[in-house]
Amino acid sequence: MSSEIANGISFLHNISEKHRLVHGDLKPDNILLTKDLQCKVADFGGAKIVKYTMSTTTHTEVTQGQMTRAYAAPERLLTKRKPRPKKEQDTYSFGVIIHGILSRELPLAQFSSEAEYLEAVKEGERPDIEAIVTLKEDHSSLEGDLAIIDCLVSVMERCWQQNPDSRPNMIVIRDELSDLLNQQSPQEIQRSVVAVLENIELFLPSERSRNTILLRQFNPSTGTFNKSKNEKVIFQNICFL
Secondary structure: HHHHHHHHHHHHHHOOEEEEEEEEEEEOEEEEEEEEOEEEEEEOOOOOEEEEEEOEEEEEEOOOOOOOHHHOOHHHHHHHOOOOOOHHHHHHHHHHHHHHHHOOOOOOOOOOHHHHHHHHHOOOOOOOOHHHHHHHHHHHOHHEEEEEHHHHHHHHHHHHOOHHHHOHHHHHHHHHHHHHHHHOOOHHHHHHHHHHHHHHOOOOOOOOOOOOEEEOEOOOOEEOOOOOOOOHHHHHHHHOO
């Protein structure tokens, strides 16, 4: 999943030699899963085209969208003005998405309020990783799984650096995660997909005819994730797809 999301973002950031597309509101709600759990980046309501010429960079707004502050880069939170669209902001959001994939928690889960979380982000704090530590402990006897977790944690921490200039280019992240994926057994990946699909209850969007679901199946009325038939099996397997 992480590899496919990174591939989609890097494509947006490098559509052509002179044009780049900054998504502007990357979050699990805007990542769709197909019936075989392939990831698709969606919802470009806040996207902006960035034009590059030999001497200047210009920013052309496509549509006016609202950012989701829990996944927004700190530089977007620090200014009252609308910041210029930059691909580094998408990179930060990708880091927070990776945190959710590994921890199964919302980024502000350990904070008493969104306001407290946002202030912490501005000061350089990041979502709690205790759940990820627990995940590593649960897989301590599986060297291959630990290597995957360690790689994803490294990507996460590099992507959500406070300084935008310190965040890696998404092409670098795409290639790194592609290499990691290529090291995995295709048969084992397929078994993981089958295990997830056998145990998960897919809550589709309002139109049942669609063949995609949200990466984050979030219930806004309760503020929780929808439960599956076998949550433990899903959580253990879906990380490594």
